[in-house]
Amino acid sequence: MSLAAIVDFFYQNSAVCLGAGAISLLVVWRIWKFSIIPFLYPNDPKELPCWIPFLGHSVGFFVNSYKLLDQGSQYFGYTREPYALTIAGQSIYVLTHPDDVRDLYRATTTLSWDGFVIDIYRWIGISSSAMEVLWKCPTEEQKSKNPARNLPPNDMVVEYQRRQLRPGTHLDQMAKLFIENIDRAVSWSNISGNRQFVCSSSPDSVTVSLMDWTAHVFINTVHKLYWGDKLMEFTPSVFDSFRKWEETNWKYVFQLPHFLSKDMHEAKNNLIDAFEAYFLQPKEERQNVAWFVSMAESETRDIGLSERDMAKMHMLQQWGINGNMHKVTFWMIAYLVHNPDLYQTIRTETAAGIIDNAPNIPFLTEKCPRLEAVFLEVLRLTIASSLMRYVNAPTVIGGKTLRRGRNVMAPYRQLHLNADVWGHNVHDFDPERFLKNPSLAKHPSFRPFGGGHNLCPGRFLARQAIFAFVALLISRFDVSLADVGAGPQPFPRHDESKPAIGTLAPRREDKVFLDISPRIKKD
Numbered sequence: 001m002s003l004a005a006i007v008d009f010f011y012q013n014s015a016v017c018l019g020a021g022a023i024s025l026l027v028v029w030r031i032w033k034f035s036i037i038p039f040l041y042p043n044d045p046k047e048l049p050c051w052i053p054f055l056g057h058s059v060g061f062f063v064n065s066y067k068l069l070d071q072g073s074q075y076f077g078y079t080r081e082p083y084a085l086t087i088a089g090q091s092i093y094v095l096t097h098p099d100d101v102r103d104l105y106r107a108t109t110t111l112s113w114d115g116f117v118i119d120i121y122r123w124i125g126i127s128s129s130a131m132e133v134l135w136k137c138p139t140e141e142q143k144s145k146n147p148a149r150n151l152p153p154n155d156m157v158v159e160y161q162r163r164q165l166r167p168g169t170h171l172d173q174m175a176k177l178f179i180e181n182i183d184r185a186v187s188w189s190n191i192s193g194n195r196q197f198v199c200s201s202s203p204d205s206v207t208v209s210l211m212d213w214t215a216h217v218f219i220n221t222v223h224k225l226y227w228g229d230k231l232m233e234f235t236p237s238v239f240d241s242f243r244k245w246e247e248t249n250w251k252y253v254f255q256l257p258h259f260l261s262k263d264m265h266e267a268k269n270n271l272i273d274a275f276e277a278y279f280l281q282p283k284e285e286r287q288n289v290a291w292f293v294s295m296a297e298s299e300t301r302d303i304g305l306s307e308r309d310m311a312k313m314h315m316l317q318q319w320g321i322n323g324n325m326h327k328v329t330f331w332m333i334a335y336l337v338h339n340p341d342l343y344q345t346i347r348t349e350t351a352a353g354i355i356d357n358a359p360n361i362p363f364l365t366e367k368c369p370r371l372e373a374v375f376l377e378v379l380r381l382t383i384a385s386s387l388m389r390y391v392n393a394p395t396v397i398g399g400k401t402l403r404r405g406r407n408v409m410a411p412y413r414q415l416h417l418n419a420d421v422w423g424h425n426v427h428d429f430d431p432e433r434f435l436k437n438p439s440l441a442k443h444p445s446f447r448p449f450g451g452g453h454n455l456c457p458g459r460f461l462a463r464q465a466i467f468a469f470v471a472l473l474i475s476r477f478d479v480s481l482a483d484v485g486a487g488p489q490p491f492p493r494h495d496e497s498k499p500a501i502g503t504l505a506p507r508r509e510d511k512v513f514l515d516i517s518p519r520i521k522k523d
């Protein structure tokens, strides 16, 4: 064949040739990336193979991250060795072995959390002048004026939050107020007249949307106890904005482009505006705020932060605080109303925890193993948080070297659904497992509250508030699934359509409607 004929052939079949060329390149890239590189660098975590350079696993991750992570475990033969994914051009290590997650907590010198905090602060738009001072260590002169300030201002704010929530006076004060609020919220006068979550009512019964109700109680109570009444008074829409934010914040975490995340930006900006309006008011007018809020405010005002920057920090704080309790309570009650025997068992067990119509917290939190087991099993099935770290220096975990400059994640759900630990019925709701084997609550494959340095300091408060809500509800009322006219309500499914930050929500269409009526007969 002459050269002219060859050129002519390619000219006539250019589309086919381009296609064949692209496929060949793709095959070469795939062999290079997933066969040759692992051979050359056997100590690096292997990457889960994919076919699209740069985008990598992004599509699978955004469509259903849990499924993708399950596929990862399956591909590596459930050895639970560290592996890597490519998400939006970035390689991320994934750890799923409980020992590796423990080592991740321990590697505090080579793996850092600050890298993530800095990204989160940058994305929310904290000014560069604020970023500069937030991580500046106090000078000797500043320390001599106030020896309690021994960390950079940002770390001091985190430290105040931990001190607010660890067992002691600050927690006792907050927990007391929290329980009083729950006590009022779970009363007939407060339920029956409420239009935000009551769908229909008669003189002796109401039908409520369970998630709307638990969200209303827990989110509003947190707003009130942390920032006082003024936050909601200045901006009554703060609750609605938070709920919108809840639905959309995964777009923030994965930095979706603006045109795909207008709803998220709107909710975020509304919340920031609310906190800014709040901090612009004179301090004397903002009474009954949590100790943490007043300490954090002084700390950040002292270094010259604007109200806008303070608002952004507090918006992020309330996200951390408000993301889980109402959803965990939702799932606990959903399981109880779908399991009448369990409902009755918990009602009987918690009866002595309600004295003179008020919750006895020590009894509920220490003497109710079945309630505790329901709580733990709900956490196991619904917590979808991931531990995130940035690799500052090469770190060996699980026999593999994590390279500097990469991110590493430990998805807790992979630990909580590990059949080697939890048995063949790992996907079933089975609170008995924690009763039969109480040590499971402390198992390294059970991390609903995280671990290490960032172990959730709010876990004590959350337990008290959630247990009080559930016990008061079933002690004061008869609660059952409402007849919604389309057959029995099915059990709500987890919303796995977007990556959850914290506790899984139910699917939007899987609302749970409850009939609630004051209890007449005592058991």
Ligand code: HEM
Pocket (backbone or CB within 6 Å): 158, 161, 162, 165, 320, 321, 322, 324, 325, 328, 383, 385, 386, 387, 388, 447, 448, 449, 450, 451, 453, 454, 455, 456, 457, 458, 459, 461, 462, 503
């Ligand atoms: C059932 C309810 C809750 C669950 C499942 C939960 C879960 C978690 C998890 C998994 C972490 C660790 C994140 C990580 O490892 O990076 C965490 C951290 C945190 N949680 Fe919670 N949480 C709950 C309730 C609360 C409450 C009620 C508060 C406050 C009132 C709170 C405040 C915090 C704070 C401040 C941190 C950050 C701790 C630090 O970085 O030092 N949490 N939470």
